[in-house]
Amino acid sequence: ATPTSIMAGSGRAAEMGILFKGGEYLESTQSIDTVVLDKTGTITNGKPILTDVIFTDEWDEDSFLSLVGTTERNSEHPLAEAIVAGSIEKGYKLGRPEEFETIPGYGVRALIHGKEILVGTRRLMNQHHIAFQEADERTMSNLESLGKTVMIVAVESKYAGLIAVADTVKSTSLEAIRRLKELHLEVIMVTGDNQRTAQAIADQIGIDRVMAEVLPAGKADVVKELQESGRKVAMVGDGMNDAPALVTAEVGMAIGTGTDVAMEAADITLIRGDLGSVADAMMLSRKTMVNIK
Numbered sequence: 145a146t147p148t149s150i151m152a153g154s155g156r157a158a159e160m161g162i163l164f165k166g167g168e169y170l171e172s173t174q175s176i177d178t179v180v181l182d183k184t185g186t187i188t189n190g191k192p193i194l195t196d197v198i199f200t201d202e203w204d205e206d207s208f209l210s211l212v213g214t215t216e217r218n219s220e221h222p223l224a225e226a227i228v229a230g231s232i233e234k235g236y237k238l239g240r241p242e243e244f245e246t247i248p249g250y251g252v253r254a255l256i257h258g259k260e261i262l263v264g265t266r267r268l269m270n271q272h273h274i275a276f277q278e279a280d281e282r283t284m285s286n287l288e289s290l291g292k293t294v295m296i297v298a299v300e301s302k303y304a305g306l307i308a309v310a311d312t313v314k315s316t317s318l319e320a321i322r323r324l325k326e327l328h329l330e331v332i333m334v335t336g337d338n339q340r341t342a343q344a345i346a347d348q349i350g351i352d353r354v355m356a357e358v359l360p361a362g363k364a365d366v367v368k369e370l371q372e373s374g375r376k377v378a379m380v381g382d383g384m385n386d387a388p389a390l391v392t393a394e395v396g397m398a399i400g401t402g403t404d405v406a407m408e409a410a411d412i413t414l415i416r417g418d419l420g421s422v423a424d425a426m427m428l429s430r431k432t433m434v435n436i437k
């Protein structure tokens with residue numbers, strides 16, 4: 145690779161909003177055959193909105209949502225922000241929990257007026273031996289099939305209800321994924337979200353392979369396993385929990401609207417939040433390398 149053509153390639157890329165941290169990544173990008181995409185904030189806009197509030201007979205919307213909103217107030221997760229914003233919008237007053245704890249990949253736990261509140265995944269509820277009726281599971285699955293993320297709420301070890309939020313797919317994601325497939329890249333979605341929700345989103349944009357319910361530390365393992373099977377992997381993400389996977393991949397690409405941690409871990413920053421930039425980067429690196437040979 146001649147330094148001049150690499151520089152020209154990097155310059156062209158920069159004009160397109162694709163910042164390579166070094167010329168060597170222009171070379172490594174060309175060898176990529178697999179693109180792993182984070183879901184929330186990468187494929188989707190990452191700004192979920194509260195859509196469904198379901199509670200048992202012992203509750204009314206005010207007391208239920210105030211409690212869940214108060215629980216989520218100290219969490220910085222986008223899901224929490226959606227719940228808090230939705231509760232405030234409905235006019236409910238939120239308090240401060242006496243205790244609060246994040247359980248990464250599972251949910252949150254809080255103590256409010258001496259009562260223990262859990263909000264999170266099925267796995268979190270299983271761990272705490274919280275009984276969950278078949279009818280509730282059906283309600284939850286139906287919402288997930290619509291691409292919504294559903295969280296279970298338990299109060300004092302008893303099932304209390306469900307909270308669903310919906311995120312929207314970026315308007316550019318469908319076309320971007322079509323282009324990546326046209327470039328003969330395998331596209332894989334990786335997410336901490338549940339299988340059904342992830343599949344519903346993947347179906348909307350033509351992604352055939354989904355790895356869901358991956359714990360925060362697990363995304364890097366997903367990349368490693370693909371590499372061990374001979375793949376050359378580009379990882380695309382925006383979140384703090386994407387950083388280890390961005391470092392592990394042959395090429396890490398961070399969404400410019402995402403967290404600083406992701407951008408620091410990545411080899412390439414995509415200034416525009418548009419996944420079309422991933423396809424642009426691939427095409428540009430292939431062209432640059434062909435010119436060199």
Ligand code: ADP
Binds near residue numbers: 184251294335359
């Ligand atoms: P992702 O960033 O892909 O959503 P996470 O590992 O952060 O993945 O979360 C995985 C799952 O854990 C979420 O889909 C949700 O069900 C649950 N969860 C995470 N954070 C919270 C929270 N603050 N409140 C309730 N549930 C949560």
Ligand code: MG
Binds near residue numbers: 186383
């Ligand atoms: Mg994300």
